[in-house]
Amino acid sequence: MEENKYTAANYKSDQSVRWCPGCGDHAILNSLHKAMATVGVAPHMTAVISGIGCSSRLPYYMNTYGFHTIHGRAAAIATGFKVANPEMTVWQISGDGDGLAIGGNHFIHAVRRNIDLNIMLLNNKIYGLTKGQYSPTSDRGFVSKSSPYGTTEDPFIPAELVFGARGNFFARSIDVELATTQEVMVAAAQHKGTSVVEILQNCVIFNHGIHNAITDKEYRADRTIHLRHGEKMLFGKDGNKGIVQDGFLLKAVEIGVDGYTIDDVLVHDAHCESNFLHQQLAMMDGKELPLAVGVIRDVEALTYNEEIDKQVAEVRAKKGFSSLRDMILAGETWEVK
Amino acid sequence: MLENTNIKVLDKVVVRFSGDSGDGMQLAGNIFTNVSAGVGNQVSTFPDYPAEIRAPQGSLSGVSGFQVSVGTGVYTPGDQADVLIAMNPAALKQNVKFLKAGGVIIVDIDSFKESDLKKALFETDEPFKELGITAQVVEVPITSMTKAALAETGLDNKSVLKCRNIFALGLVCWLFDRPLESALQHLKAKFAKKPAIYDANALVIQAGYDYGHNIHASVSTYRIETEAARPGKYTDINGNTATAWGLIMAAEKAGRPLFLGSYPITPATDILHELAKRKDLGVKACQMEDEIAGVCSAIGAAFAGNLAVTSTSGPGLALKSEGIGLAVMAELPLVIIDVQRGGPSTGLPTKTEQTDLFQALYGRNGESPLAVMAPASPTDCFTMAFEACRVAVEHMTPVILLTDAFIGNGSSAWRIPDADEYPEIHPRYVPEELKATWRAYLRDEETKVRYWAIPGTEGCAHRLGGLEKDYNTGAISTDPVNHEKMVYTRKEKIDRIANNIPALEVQCDADADTLIVGWGGTYGHLYTAAQELNKAGKKVAFAHFRYINPLPANTAEVFAKYRRVIVAELNTGQFADFLQAKFPEVKISRINKVQGQPFLVKEIIDGVTKIMED
Numbered sequence: 020m021e022e023n024k025y026t027a028a029n030y031k032s033d034q035s036v037r038w039c040p041g042c043g044d045h046a047i048l049n050s051l052h053k054a055m056a057t058v059g060v061a062p063h064m065t066a067v068i069s070g071i072g073c074s075s076r077l078p079y080y081m082n083t084y085g086f087h088t089i090h091g092r093a094a095a096i097a098t099g100f101k102v103a104n105p106e107m108t109v110w111q112i113s114g115d116g117d118g119l120a121i122g123g124n125h126f127i128h129a130v131r132r133n134i135d136l137n138i139m140l141l142n143n144k145i146y147g148l149t150k151g152q153y154s155p156t157s158d159r160g161f162v163s164k165s166s167p168y169g170t171t172e173d174p175f176i177p178a179e180l181v182f183g184a185r186g187n188f189f190a191r192s193i194d195v196e197l198a199t200t201q202e203v204m205v206a207a208a209q210h211k212g213t214s215v216v217e218i219l220q221n222c223v224i225f226n227h228g229i230h231n232a233i234t235d236k237e238y239r240a241d242r243t244i245h246l247r248h249g250e251k252m253l254f255g256k257d258g259n260k261g262i263v264q265d266g267f268l269l270k271a272v273e274i275g276v277d278g279y280t281i282d283d284v285l286v287h288d289a290h291c292e293s294n295f296l297h298q299q300l301a302m303m304d305g306k307e308l309p310l311a312v313g314v315i316r317d318v319e320a321l322t323y324n325e326e327i328d329k330q331v332a333e334v335r336a337k338k339g340f341s342s343l344r345d346m347i348l349a350g351e352t353w354e355v356k
Numbered sequence: 357m358l359e360n361t362n363i364k365v366l367d368k369v370v371v372r373f374s375g376d377s378g379d380g381m382q383l384a385g386n387i388f389t390n391v392s393a394g395v396g397n398q399v400s401t402f403p404d405y406p407a408e409i410r411a412p413q414g415s416l417s418g419v420s421g422f423q424v425s426v427g428t429g430v431y432t433p434g435d436q437a438d439v440l441i442a443m444n445p446a447a448l449k450q451n452v453k454f455l456k457a458g459g460v461i462i463v464d465i466d467s468f469k470e471s472d473l474k475k476a477l478f479e480t481d482e483p484f485k486e487l488g489i490t491a492q493v494v495e496v497p498i499t500s501m502t503k504a505a506l507a508e509t510g511l512d513n514k515s516v517l518k519c520r521n522i523f524a525l526g527l528v529c530w531l532f533d534r535p536l537e538s539a540l541q542h543l544k545a546k547f548a549k550k551p552a553i554y555d556a557n558a559l560v561i562q563a564g565y566d567y568g569h570n571i572h573a574s575v576s577t578y579r580i581e582t583e584a585a586r587p588g589k590y591t592d593i594n595g596n597t598a599t600a601w602g603l604i605m606a607a608e609k610a611g612r613p614l615f616l617g618s619y620p621i622t623p624a625t626d627i628l629h630e631l632a633k634r635k636d637l638g639v640k641a642c643q644m645e646d647e648i649a650g651v652c653s654a655i656g657a658a659f660a661g662n663l664a665v666t667s668t669s670g671p672g673l674a675l676k677s678e679g680i681g682l683a684v685m686a687e688l689p690l691v692i693i694d695v696q697r698g699g700p701s702t703g704l705p706t707k708t709e710q711t712d713l714f715q716a717l718y719g720r721n722g723e724s725p726l727a728v729m730a731p732a733s734p735t736d737c738f739t740m741a742f743e744a745c746r747v748a749v750e751h752m753t754p755v756i757l758l759t760d761a762f763i764g765n766g767s768s769a770w771r772i773p774d775a776d777e778y779p780e781i782h783p784r785y786v787p788e789e790l791k792a793t794w795r796a797y798l799r800d801e802e803t804k805v806r807y808w809a810i811p812g813t814e815g816c817a818h819r820l821g822g823l824e825k826d827y828n829t830g831a832i833s834t835d836p837v838n839h840e841k842m843v844y845t846r847k848e849k850i851d852r853i854a855n856n857i858p859a860l861e862v863q864c865d866a867d868a869d870t871l872i873v874g875w876g877g878t879y880g881h882l883y884t885a886a887q888e889l890n891k892a893g894k895k896v897a898f899a900h901f902r903y904i905n906p907l908p909a910n911t912a913e914v915f916a917k918y919r920r921v922i923v924a925e926l927n928t929g930q931f932a933d934f935l936q937a938k939f940p941e942v943k944i945s946r947i948n949k950v951q952g953q954p955f956l957v958k959e960i961i962d963g964v965t966k967i968m969e970d
């Protein structure tokens with residue numbers, strides 16, 4: 020890949036962006052344009068495929084091949100696209116409703132197959148386009164138009180689904196942290212296989228401030244941790260807090276307090292094949308333990324599309340039919356003269 | 357070999373194999389079919405099997421049948437059988453109704469013990485009397501003869517019993533003077549990886565053949581006329597395989613890779629099986645997580661530039677509806693194969709019907725026209741699968757191909773086409789001169805076809821979607837007038853396909869005043885019935901539709917020549933309604949059957965005769 024051949028502008032379409040002013044999607048779109056320029060895949064070799072929902076309008080704002088499809092089906096459509104045209108870099112844009120409710124089945128199967136897609140899961144914990152119903156990521160008791168007395172169900176935690184489906188790449192960011200979003204998008208694109216990036220996104224109209232407990236500037240540094248492969252898991256305004264192992268669990272400590280030193284603080288290994296620690300890191304929720312952003316898991320594994328291509332090549336090398344007629348004539352036939 | 361026996365000479369015969377679903381009746385029937393096709397007969401088969409994989413042994417619900425007609429002028433598997441093979445009392449009870457007057461029944465008398473009769477719910481120990489059978493019954497100790505033939509092999513009892521079907525096959529081969537060498541070749545191919553089983557079956561088929569020879573005094577044998585077929589290489593093919601191969605041929609002629617997104621469903625799964633094998637021709641067949649993912653992966657593949665297909669049956673087509681609507685809106689080439697079965701809901705999964713026509717035509721939200729086609733026979737599945745692809749690619753539209761369980765599972769001898777027998781397919785790529793100014797929904801004004809820009813092409817990046825688009829710019833548009841224009845454009849695009857498909861042909865007595873009309877998989881029965889009506893002096897013509905939406909351009913012209921049109925179909929009148937709405941001036945009578953079974957020729961003859969008398 021040649022560097023700097025493309026700029027963010029090369030990936031922008033001429034359509035005016037129609038999201039509400041203040042919507043987190045604007046920042047995510049900007050991060051995506053920049054991330055694509057950094058990755059350097061040509062716009063005509065890039066496809067952006069979405070489902071339905073506010074965030075799924077995104078392909079119209081890209082100067083790439085794009086497909087705004089139907090509710091929940093982006094992962095299935097993107098899978099067919101990638102298998103059919105594996106040279107293309109394929110991005111999927113889905114919201115929490117699109118990806119985890121109506122499209123939950125396709126989502127987990129895409130992750131299980133490990134097809135080479137970059138799935139951007141924009142999580143605002145609400146249905147925005149239908150004007151404010153709870154979503155499968157809304158917390159228990161959440162009050163919305165369709166749950167006026169509060170929901171009576173527990174939410175999905177996207178990371179948990181990804182690990183449950185044996186995912187090999189999971190990263191997280193927050194819409195307002197453009198640099199982090201760009202960083203994890205680039206990592207997702209560079210990862211071979213299904214990459215899931217959860218981006219906490221603010222819906223300014225129907226769920227304003229839903230992520231505030233974590234994302235508010237006042238305490239963001241203390242309630243989030245930016246994980247980087249090979250680096251100590253440190254966080255906090257002064258960078259003096261760390262994650263240590265406590266039996267089978269994790270614990271947040273202050274260095275110098277209770278006898279904890281920098282040597283006790285864990286070093287992040289995103290490439291570790293076992294996902295045991297990755298799961299624990301991804302499940303940290305910003306309460307007792309800081310919410311993790313950055314690339315949490317990034318492990319190489321066989322991809323669905325490459326294995327199909329490999330199998331086709333192997334079978335063809337062995338049997339070598341040049342045409343349908345060849346193949347049929349190699350079977351049982353008889354001749355009428 | 358047949359010199360000393362009583363020989364009946366016939367132009368065609370019908371044989372029905374029946375037994376437990378685990379008895380291997382389908383295999384015995386298939387080999388008999390292939391052997392007959394190999395000696396130059398026309399063949400038509402009808403596998404009639406239960407939905408249960410293994411119902412209780414010997415029970416009525418577990419009976420599996422395989423009917424085949426071989427000879428000349430064979431267009432159907434036959435209404436009734438000349439010879440019925442019943443491996444047990446349950447098979448006899450379920451199948452005796454399919455025997456022709458004067459036919460012969462061959463039973464394995466070893467499995468007519470008291471306990472066997474009980475399992476088949478016989479009330480007396482005289483099954484033939486209880487069923488009122490007057491036909492000749494040949495009682496053959498198939499089980500004990502099979503055991504005797506294999507006594508020396510040391511094969512375990514279970515494996516020995518599994519060879520009973522091949523004993524019956526040997527006997528039938530003798531009865532119809534079929535060459536055993538050919539049957540042995542088929543067995544060898546079937547058991548290529550189990551030489552011990554092949555050896556056992558080779559012994560058993562010879563034993564069955566010899567047994568027939570030894571009893572020749574008591575039963576007639578048959579000599580079947582053969583007719584010189586068109587020269588060429590032939591193979592035996594069933595409709596589902598023909599469908600799969602037709603798709604591959606189209607991919608070759610269009611120069612686009614073939615993609616299948618599918619999910620297993622009876623009776624369509626064999627298309628997935630065949631295409632999964634065809635990685636040796638570069639086909640990518642993906643078994644997806646559900647029916648919706650099947651169609652959606654195909655839509656993704658179509659957008660990506662492949663010849664994309666999804667295969668299913670009625671319930672699956674229902675699940676795919678929203679996806680197909682997206683393909684209508686995005687104007688992408690997509691072939692949807694519906695191997696129709698009995699419905700509604702799960703219905704009769706292994707039985708045949710033509711009840712999905714309305715679903716294919718209208719089963720989507722909004723105004724969402726698409727092309728609908730239906731092959732006439734197992735071998736026609738090849739041609740029509742090719743045609744569905746040709747129309748999809750050349751007209752940038754989804755095409756639903758309605759086959760059915762009868763032609764999908766049924767087989768015929770098929771002349772393997774030469775490479776140049778099918779036309780080139782011309783994808784409507786963005787013309788060079790338009791590339792600079794091209795927009796996603798720019799179309800050829802003559803055909804109304806949108807151009808196809810394959811992702812990866814520089815300068816053609818574009819966005820498609822399910823939202824309505826502006827006719828000129830391709831941007832999202834909610835303009836009311838533009839929407840109406842787009843609705844009519846999409847309709848017009850489908851209507852104009854009529855200029856790119858063959859005209860409707862009239863067969864039989866074209867000068868008659870009554871026209872029998874059918875569509876899809878009922879062709880063989882309707883054609884045979886029309887011929888027989890002509891032979892009996894009844895003046896009827898016959899027109900069969902393989903292109904349903906749009907109809908062939910000359911349809912109105914053909915109908916205008918007849919005083920009466922009789923539409924015969926395996927539903928309550930869907931095609932008749934469709935035609936009546938389009939041609940209100942035509943007097944349409946109907947013959948309908950919704951029993952999960954194909955027509956009998958006799959039913960059509962009786963129905964037409966009755967309507968003509970009215």
